[in-house]
Amino acid sequence: MSMTFSQQVITIAMVVLGTMLTRFLPFLLFPGEKRTPAYIQYLGRVLPSAVFGLLVVYCLKNVHLFSGSHGIPEAVSIALVVGLHLWKRQMLLSIAGGTICYMLLVQTIF
Amino acid sequence: MVQLERKKIKKAFQAAFPHTIPIFTGFWFLGMTYGVYMHVCGFSFWYPMVMSLVIFAGSVEFVAANLLLGAFNPLQALTLTLMINARHLFYGISMLEKFRGMGWKKFYLIFGMCDESFSINYTAEIPSDVDKGWFMFFVTLLNHFYWFFGATLGGVLGALVQFNTEGLDFVMTAMFVVIFLEQWLKETKHTSALLGLFLPTVCLVLFGAENFMLPAMAALLAALTLLRTHIEKGGASS
Incomplete structure (x- = not known):
């Protein structure tokens, strides 16, 4: 592990701070009956889709298309996750299916 | 008086518990996976235990594990958390009215307002003879407990059970692909x-x-x- 213990504590504290800011801020900013600014409302509607896209890319940041397994196990497993989810729309099933598929692929074939 | 209060609390708990049963399954599964994942990343069970208690925001905790493995960058940790959890701002805005006048419970209700607690507390039709504050308190507390218990158990089991965990880290990718897809379909x-x-x-x-x-x-x-x-x-x- 490259971080020292105090660096880890600071990192976790930052995550706690960020989470608490997003949860408490509305109650601090709008204690009365004030209307939320339109721009903030707009961000609230569009930001989630973009952020989850960003997180998918974040998860795949260490995949190399031109070396190693060329991202094939990732591509196959993501396709399975999407397929399972479109079929059954059961979140846990899709996650478990994709993960098991990936584990089998990297442990046996790649 | 005390007896009446106790009865009120018990009633709220009985009303709240059934609403959390679906979350129970999900949080155990994801919480345990998170705990095992933390173990695979090289952290002892103390990490998922403490993090599930103080952060209580599932997706961010997976990301936090990755942040802890990377280079020390507190600004990125804060910004990334703000971006991932930005949606909570809008949960808060929706709950301004419902949390009004909840006294000390309000602090915990806001602290523990993860996606699942929010969606139950926002949509549940609380019977008029059930105390709303205690109902929402128990929904939040139970969800928090499921997640904490699953994460800790996963952290402990990860160290005890010996199986080939190579590729388990894909659980985070799969989770975000599913959430992304859900957004897409909506x-x-x-x-x-x-x-x-x-x-x-x-x-x-x-x-x-x-x-x-x-x-x-x-x-x-x-x-x-x-x-x-x-x-x-x-x-x-x-």
Whole structure:
């Protein structure tokens, strides 16, 4: 592990701070009956889709298309996750299916 | 008086518990996976135990594990958390009214307002003879407990059970793919979702795996701000 213990504590504290800011801020900013600014409302509607896209890319940041397994196990497993989810729309099933598929692929074939 | 209060609390608990049963399954599964994942990443069970208690925001905790493995960068940790959890701002805005006058419980209700607690507390039709404050308190507390218990158990079991965990880290990818897909299916216009895949990929190529997140977040905010008229014209997402 490259971080020292105090660096880890600071990192976790930052995550706690960020989470608490997003949860408490509305109650601090709008204690009365004030209307939320339109721009903030707009961000609230569009930001989630973009952020989850960003997180998918974040998860795949260490995949190399031109070396190693060329991202094939990732591509196959993501396709399975999407397929399972479109079929059954059961979140846990899709996650478990994709993960098991990936584990089998990297442990046996790649 | 004390007996009456106790009866009120018991009644609220009995009303709240059934609402949390679906979350129970999900949080155990994901919490345990998170605990095992932390073990695979090289952390003892103390980490998932403490993190599940003090953060209580599932997706961020998986990301936090990755942050802890990378280079020390508190600003990125804060910004990334703010971006991932930005949706909580809107939960808060929706709950301004419902949490009013909840006294000391309000602090905990806001602290523990994860996606699942929010959606139950926001939508549940609380019977008029059940105390609303205690009902929402128990929904939040039970969910928090399921997650904490699952994460801790996963952390402990991860160390005890010996099996080949190679590739288990894919659980985080699978989870975000599913959430992304859920968003996609709910919205009519996919501009934001597509930007969310495209701009970070460009930044990844330009800046590399260690440094692309901050520029990617900045690019997304800028693009969404610039394209606001375009996106809002065609009917907003969800």
